[in-house]
Every structure is written in C-alpha cells, then in structure tokens.
Amino acid sequence: MQDKEYRILIINPGSTSTKIGIFDNEFSVFEKTIRHEAKVINSFSNIIDQYEFRKNTILETLDKEGINISKLSAVCGRGGLLRPIEGGTYAVNKTMLVDLRSGFSGQHASNLGGIIAYEIASGLNIPSFIVDPVVVDELEPIARISGFSLIERKSIFHALNQKAVARRVAKELGRKYQELNLIVTHMGGGITVGVHKQGKVIDVNNGLHGDGPFSPERAGTVPAGDLIALCFSGEHYREEIMKRLVGHGGLVGYLGTNDAVEVEKRIEAGDEEAKMVYDAMAYQVAKEIGAASAVLSGKVDAIILTGGLAYGKGFVKSITDRINWIADTIVHPGENELQALAEGALRVLRGEEDVKIYPENLKTAKI
Ligand SMILES: Nc1ncnc2c1ncn2[C@@H]1O[C@H](COP(=O)(O)OP(=O)(O)OP(=O)(O)O)[C@@H](O)[C@H]1O
Numbered sequence: 001m002q003d004k005e006y007r008i009l010i011i012n013p014g015s016t017s018t019k020i021g022i023f024d025n026e027f028s029v030f031e032k033t034i035r036h037e038a039k040v041i042n043s044f045s046n047i048i049d050q051y052e053f054r055k056n057t058i059l060e061t062l063d064k065e066g067i068n069i070s071k072l073s074a075v076c077g078r079g080g081l082l083r084p085i086e087g088g089t090y091a092v093n094k095t096m097l098v099d100l101r102s103g104f105s106g107q108h109a110s111n112l113g114g115i116i117a118y119e120i121a122s123g124l125n126i127p128s129f130i131v132d133p134v135v136v137d138e139l140e141p142i143a144r145i146s147g148f149s150l151i152e153r154k155s156i157f158h159a160l161n162q163k164a165v166a167r168r169v170a171k172e173l174g175r176k177y178q179e180l181n182l183i184v185t186h187m188g189g190g191i192t193v194g195v196h197k198q199g200k201v202i203d204v205n206n207g208l209h210g211d212g213p214f215s216p217e218r219a220g221t222v223p224a225g226d227l228i229a230l231c232f233s234g235e236h237y238r239e240e241i242m243k244r245l246v247g248h249g250g251l252v253g254y255l256g257t258n259d260a261v262e263v264e265k266r267i268e269a270g271d272e273e274a275k276m277v278y279d280a281m282a283y284q285v286a287k288e289i290g291a292a293s294a295v296l297s298g299k300v301d302a303i304i305l306t307g308g309l310a311y312g313k314g315f316v317k318s319i320t321d322r323i324n325w326i327a328d329t330i331v332h333p334g335e336n337e338l339q340a341l342a343e344g345a346l347r348v349l350r351g352e353e354d355v356k357i358y359p360e361n362l363k364t365a366k367i
C-alpha cells in the first residue's frame with residue numbers, strides 16, 4: 001500500500017538568513033535560502049522583533065514560487081534557546097511560545113523557528129513542531145560538574161545536525177543509533193563535540209557560551225583567571241568581552257576572518273601565522289575528541305566529522321592524524337538541517353515516534 005503523503009514546510013532561521021524548504025515526505029521539492037540585508041536585520045532591537053518581517057518574507061517567497069500553503073500537512077521550525085530538554089520532536093505549545101518569545105535561555109535566531117511555525121500552522125489548523133533544538137540536554141550527572149560549585153556545565157550544541165548525522169551513519173553501518181557509541185564533531189561557525197552513548201548525548205562542550213575547541217567565530221575554553229583579570233581591568237565593557245568570545249573569537253580574533261577557505265588560501269600563499277592558528281584549531285578539536293573517547297572508556301564505534309569545516313581536506317587530515325588510533329573516522333561535510341527537520345516531523349506524523357510535549361516540570365536554570 002502507498003504511504004500517506006505529507007507535505008511539510010520547514011523553517012530554519014539563521015543570524016543573516018532564513019532557510020526554508022517544502023518536503024513531500026522525505027523528499028525536498030523546494031529549498032531556498034532567503035538572505036537578509038545586515039542593515040534590515042540590525043534595524044530590529046532584538047531577535048524576537050524580527051518575527052513579523054521574517055514570517056511575511058517566508059509567505060511572500062512561497063507565494064511567488066506558486067506554492068499553495070493550504071496543501072500543507074505540518075510546519076516544522078528549528079527550535080531555539082529553550083529550557084534544557086531531551087532530544088526528539090516537540091509539538092509547539094503555549095509554554096514553549098512564552099519561553100521562545102521571552103528568550104528564556106538567551107537570544108538566538110532559531111527562537112523564531114518555533115514561533116513562525118506555530119503562527120503559520122495554527123492559521124491552517126495543522127500541527128507545528130520543532131526538532132532537536134540547541135538546548136537538547138541528555139548529559140549524565142557527572143558531566144554537569146564543572147569544578148566550580150557556582151557554575152554547572154550546560155548542554156548547548158548542534159543537536160539537530162549531530163543527531164541527524166549520527167542516525168545516518170548508524171543506517172550506513174546497518175545498526176541502530178541506540179546501539180552505538182559515537183563521537184560526533186560538528187565543525188561550523190561554532191564547534192561542538194558530542195559523546196553519543198547509545199542514542200543519548202551524555203557529554204558535549206557548550207558551543208555557544210564558552211567551552212571546548214575554538215572555532216571560526218568563537219573562543220571556546222579560555223584561561224579563566226586571565227579572563228577574569230581582563231573583565232575587571234576597567235578597560236572593557238561586558239558586551240565587548242562577550243563579543244570577543246562569541247562572534248569575534250577564534251579565527252576572527254586571530255586572523256580577522258571566519259572563512260576557513262580564505263585561511264587555507266593564505267596558508268598556501270605561505271602565511272605562517274594563518275598556518276599556526278588553523279593547526280591550533282585542528283589540534284584543539286582532536287584534543288576534545290580524545291577527551292570524548294575517555295568518557296566512553298575507549299569503546300567508540302566511530303568518530304564522525306561534519307559541518308562546513310569538514311570540507312577542508314587538510315583540516316580533516318590534521319585532526320584524523322591525531323585521533324585515528326581511537327576508531328574509524330567517517331566524514332559527512334556540511335549540514336542538512338532542513339532534511340533533518342523534515343525527517344523529525346515525519347517520524348511523529350507517521351507514528352514511528354511519540355511527539356514530545358515541552359515539559360510542565362521545567363528546570364529553571366538560566367544560561
Ligand atoms: N570547502 C570548504 N573547505 C574548507 N572550509 C569550508 C569549506 N566550505 C565551508 N567551509 C567553512 O566552514 C565554516 C562554516 O561552516 P557552516 O556553514 O557549517 O557554519 P554555520 O552554519 O555558519 O555555523 P554553525 O554550523 O555553527 O551553525 C566556515 O569557516 C567556512 O569557511
């Protein structure tokens with residue numbers, strides 16, 4: 001018998017663009033990256049104020065493409081900085097909307113994903129979902145202990161792409177994601193290294209606000225004492241230091257660019273500083289993977305490298321040369337978040353997985 005056909009609108013808001021897709025079951029029939037001019041985006045005082053503008057832009061784009069939204073079965077958005085929750089597909093509900101609108105755990109463009117999905121879907125009387133938001137939290141209790149009793153380690157990472165690639169690799173290996181021990185390394189503007197133990201991410205660096213390897217735009221772990229001295233030197237504003245850690249950290253801080261392709265060109269042209277910094281980024285990634293393998297007591301089925309930086313052959317080699325003694329490395333460059341969102345929505349529409357409800361008994365720690 002023919003499977004029921006679901007048509008799903010996917011919405012993935014990023015800092016400078018909104019990616020949208022229309023999927024008929026798992027097949028993409030339309031995808032578009034709508035770029036937003038910096039001066040337009042910067043004219044809003046905060047991310048949530050962009051809601052009306054981004055929603056209208058999406059609807060106008062679909063209209064221009066001749067896509068009739070009344071035929072949709074569901075709308076699925078990339079979820080935002082909610083309270084910590086376990087991985088899965090969540091129905092957008094009132095509690096979630098309140099947290100997304102208030103930016104409970106901080107401001108992030110993906111906060112708009114759930115809100116816009118809900119608004120479009122409720123007008124059509126169809127369900128709206130988010131899948132594996134960046135706050136997916138499956139950490140084991142031991143991983144939460146930072147060593148400083150006032151600060152708990154948090155799980156903020158590329159959960160959507162990490163889980164999607166991990167599931168894809170499990171399929172390729174003919175195994176179930178829930179049976180495998182994987183180290184998944186997403187290397188994009190931020191870098192996160194997740195320890196996936198039998199389907200749960202039991203440890204991962206907080207890729208947004210501060211630990212792990214440095215990345216094209218983020219500083220990662222920095223020496224705490226020196227950072228505190230800098231903060232209290234009276235020479236810097238809080239926002240300025242934060243910007244130097246996230247946004248202007250990593251490659252941007254050292255080399256003035258977040259573009260690894262440009263860094264590779266500089267290296268080819270003999271730029272020794274660029275070579276040292278790029279090597280240091282690979283070194284820190286390898287070191288984090290080594291730490292992740294210790295979490296799994298060395299029982300690692302595979303190491304996965306994904307995200308934009310995984311296109312860099314030299315960069316990947318520089319990592320694998322240091323970690324190839326741990327397990328086989330599988331490289332899946334780039335990310336496929338629209339597809340991952342569509343698959344998450346489909347799993348619940350088809351009843352293969354229960355839809356999760358944004359929990360009532362929420363943990364309330366602020367980031
Ligand atoms: N062919 C390539 N070779 C080397 N690096 C590349 C290549 N293509 C893209 N990159 C680099 O990948 C990085 C961006 O990765 P990606 O697009 O996954 O990040 P993002 O989506 O902006 O951020 P994030 O993944 O953290 O959400 C940039 O530094 C970019 O220069």
Ligand SMILES: CCCC(=O)O
Nearest residue numbers: 134156157190207208
């Ligand atoms: C680490 C969370 C996802 C992002 O890079 O914004």
